Amino acid sequence: MKTKAVLFDFDGVIADTEQGATKYLEKAFDKYHIQLTEDQRRSYIGTDGRKQTEEILKDAGVSVSVEEFFKERAKLGSYYENSPDLKPISGLEDFLKLLKRKDIKTGIVSSTNCRLIITALNRMHLIHYFDAIICGDMVEHKKPDPEGYLTAMQYVDAGPKECIILEDSPTGIKAAVNAKATVVGFKGSEIKQDTSQADLVWETYEEAIRWFRHADAHLNLAERDF
Template sequence: MDKKYVLFDFDGVIVNTEESNAQYFEQALACYGIYLTEEDRNNLIGTSDRSILVRLLSRASNQVTLEEFTNKRRQIGNTYENSYIEPMPGLVSLIKDFRRKGIKTGIVTSTSTRLIIIALNRMNMMSLFDVIICGDMCTKSKPDPQGYLKAMNILDAKPEECIVIEDSSVGIRAAKSAGAFVVAYCGSGIKQDISEADISVDSFLECNERIKSMIP
């Protein structure tokens, strides 16, 4: 079946935010004497699961509430508002090419609506998407497929008509569970388990070459 919709993750796919996000996050944790292991960092990629954060905060010598930590993070800043950001090379032209062909595009991310809207406005990309589903619009985080299913419902799209471009194992699993064809994007430079994806690409130029036969 021809693909009529392309849905993108945000962090690590639209913008290379992963390292910057980690630095801000770890800076906030360090204020409470909490330091991440490599396993911790891997578990955090692509998800906003609050239970993971609760477990991390339990390591503090003095009790830290989620509200206290959230306030500390606001004080320190974030990638979306405070760092230089730009779309991945070749992404904007790829999206514009999709849209010229009548393909509808969207974002499904675990990041909050406020930060995603700020980032998209800073990059002048708001007009490039037909639907945007953020973490605070869902009751379940990736790897649950809820976000992708919600986007498909808004677009009136069948799962088999959708291509999803993801970079993390939890995001890939969410998209596969939703029934989409999944492209693992490896251009952010962070190595992750992409074994569940249908294909993998290292750039958006390669992505265009690999999926152009699926686009009517």
């Protein structure tokens, strides 16, 4: 079946934010004299972080609510809004241009707050490439629930079998699998995660471009044979 839409996670797929965002998170925990372990840092990837934060505060004996913590964290700024290092992952824009030329719709589905995602996309001059943007504060159920992806599919008028989803984390991949789309495990970010549950693996966007060109060649051959 022909691909009608490609849907992207944001963190680790559109921009390599995960290391930078963690630094802002650690600054917030420093205010409560909490140092995160490597496992705790990685647990935030692909999530909105609320459950992990509640557990970390509780284990440290800090009587601060998750809401209070994130209010304090917001005062410190964010990688999406403030970091001079924010940039698209290499090759992304060329891939997006290819999809536009092929009239394939595009969307972003992220667990991150909408304000941060929109700000980051504007800073990188990418927002005009996307036909749908669904963020964590726009859905009732976040990843690994497929709600965000299913909602995006409605906006781009494509069924699950007509969609390819790019994700870099096990949580995101599970959401994409639950949405019953073709799932690509993307390995182009600094933090390499388990993508074994994905249907395909792309190391770079150059590989994504080659894949689409190869798929086109097979489709054209099949049409000539028919």
